[in-house]
Amino acid sequence: MRVLSGIQPSGDYLHIGNYLGALRQFVALQEEHEILVFIADYHSMNAVRDGAARREFTRSVALDYLACGLDPARAMLFRQSDIPEVAELSWLLSTVTPMGLLERAHAYKDKLAQGQSADHGLFAYPVLQAADILLYRSDLVPVGQDQKQHVEMCRDIAQRFNHTYGEDLLVVPEPLIPEEAALVPGTDGRKMSKSYGNAIAMFASRKEIKKAVMSIVTDSTPVEAPKDTATPLFQLWSLFASADEKREFFARAGEGGLGYGDVKKDLLERLLAYFEPMRERREALAARPDEVEDVLVDGVQRARAIATPVLEACRQAAGLGRG
Numbered sequence: 068m069r070v071l072s073g074i075q076p077s078g079d080y081l082h083i084g085n086y087l088g089a090l091r092q093f094v095a096l097q098e099e100h101e102i103l104v105f106i107a108d109y110h111s112m113n114a115v116r117d118g119a120a121r122r123e124f125t126r127s128v129a130l131d132y133l134a135c136g137l138d139p140a141r142a143m144l145f146r147q148s149d150i151p152e153v154a155e156l157s158w159l160l161s162t163v164t165p166m167g168l169l170e171r172a173h174a175y176k177d178k179l180a181q182g183q184s185a186d187h188g189l190f191a192y193p194v195l196q197a198a199d200i201l202l203y204r205s206d207l208v209p210v211g212q213d214q215k216q217h218v219e220m221c222r223d224i225a226q227r228f229n230h231t232y233g234e235d236l237l238v239v240p241e242p243l244i245p246e247e248a249a250l251v252p253g254t255d256g257r258k259m260s261k262s263y264g265n266a267i268a269m270f271a272s273r274k275e276i277k278k279a280v281m282s283i284v285t286d287s288t289p290v291e292a293p294k295d296t297a298t299p300l301f302q303l304w305s306l307f308a309s310a311d312e313k314r315e316f317f318a319r320a321g322e323g324g325l326g327y328g329d330v331k332k333d334l335l336e337r338l339l340a341y342f343e344p345m346r347e348r349r350e351a352l353a354a355r356p357d358e359v360e361d362v363l364v365d366g367v368q369r370a371r372a373i374a375t376p377v378l379e380a381c382r383q384a385a386g387l388g389r390g
Contacts, residue, residue, distance in 0.1 A: 070096050070243065071205035073105040073147065076124035077114050081131045082266035083338070084251035084259030087306060092209055092245060094136040102142035103203055103370055104132060109147050109154070109195060113178075113188045114262075129359055131270065134349035145366035147199065152371070152378040157191075157198035159381055163227040164194050173216055181262065197221040200240055202374045207243040213258075218242040232384040237377075251306065252299035254283045269342050270349055280335045290326040300330055307337040 072089065074081070081090070096102055106128050108121055115121050125146060132144055147153060169175065172193050179185055200208055200221050208218050218240060225237040252258065253265025260266060267279040283300050294301070296317045305313050319325045352359055382388050 068100050068206040069103070069204060070100045070207045070209065071103045071105075071200055071203055071240075072209050073107040073110075073199060074128060075107045075111045075114075076121060076128045077111045078261045079120075079124055079127050080261075080266075080268040080271060081128065082259055082261065082268050083306075083342075084253070084266060085131075086135060086269055087251050088211060089209065090132065090135045090137070093132075093142070094138075096209070097138055097141045100207070102137075103205070103373075104137060104142055104144050105147045105150075105199065105370070106145070107147045107199070110192065113186070113192065114183070126356070126359070129363060130349050130352050133352055133359065133362065134270075134345045136345075139362040139365065143366040143369045145363055145370050149363070149367040150202070150371060150374055152374045153195070153198050153202055156202050156378050156381065157195045159385060159387075160197055160201070160224050160228060161191065161194045163231050164197075164224050168220060168223060169193060172220065173213075193217065193220045194224065197224045201225050201237045202377055203370065204238040204373065204377060205240050206238065208240050209243045209245070212244055215242050215244065228381070232381075234380075234384055236381050236384055250302075252302050254279055254299075256284055256299040267338070270346050273339060276338060277335055280331050280338070283331060285327040288327075291323050293323045294320040294325060294327070296320050300327060300334070304330055304334045304337070307334070307341055 072093065074085065074089065093102060093104060106125050108125050111121055111124070115124065129144065133139070137144060169190055174192065175190060178189055183189060196217060197220065200218075201224075208221070210218055219242075222239050225239045229235055229237055229239075250258070253260065253263055254267065255263065255265040257263055257265060267276060271279075283303065285298065285300055286295075288294060296305075301317070301320065304316070308316065316325075320330075383390070
């Protein structure tokens with residue numbers, strides 16, 4: 068089946084929440100499915116207003132994906148903006164998208180609550196996102212439970228377009244929600260997100276990672292007292308521990324005598340060890356920028372071979388261009 072996902076280059080790093088919640092799944096999915104992964108630089112324009120920074124962020128995301136194991140021989144990795152068809156399909160879809168549907172978008176409401184300007188790009192984000200998915204006749208879209216609405220809106224838009232023009236022009240996708248998707252808390256206990264400023268970068272320096280880990284919010288429970296293992300610190304630690312290690316460590320926490328500082332130090336060492344092989348691959352790739360660009364060029368050529376016939380069929384059905 069064809070699986071598609073994308074990620075915004077909205078900062079100079081990806082964090083461990085991105086890895087555990089998405090990248091790791093893509094690496095596994097490429098073993099059995101046709102995978103398309105796009106770097107959503109159009110979407111990043113809602114937040115990043117610096118062109119040079121966007122290019123650097125995009126390059127950084129490409130390095131992160133490849134370092135984490137995405138195989139360009141099996142998966143297509145490409146820049147969203149290198150596919151001109153996506154912007155045109157977005158307009159076609161916008162003509163059948165109800166205002167009420169966009170007004171109900173959780174992501175739109177959340178961004179407004181965070182103080183982001185309510186411009187058209189932010190409001191119409193779900194339409195462009197639908198075009199991203201529908202342009203490649205994607206069967207499955209990996210999302211967390213909190214992002215399921217994105218795919219539901221895409222399905223609604225696809226069905227409206229198909230109904231309007233009387234053909235099954237667009238594949239109506241299904242959300243792919245991992246049964247055991249990792250919920251990765253940030254340093255403040257909320258979901259890890261760059262926009263919240265609570266993320267731990269995978270490939271930052273040891274000093275920066277240590278600073279982030281040591282800033283994880285804990286309570287004032289003394290060392291000798293039992294600890295609540297449902298807290299963000301223990302949740303993060305458990306994501307990098309085996310079942311046996313968790314049983315032993317949680318037992319120690321329940322008995323008392325285990326300090327939060329010791330847990331943070333252990334978590335830090337686990338994070339550094341886990342991501343070190345990927346860090347080394349990333350550094351090697353960063354030294355070969357032309358090779359990384361070749362991967363993106365190859366990816367966009369393969370993706371456009373899928374996209375062009377889809378857009379042309381929609382144009383013909385809608386009576387656009389020469390008949």
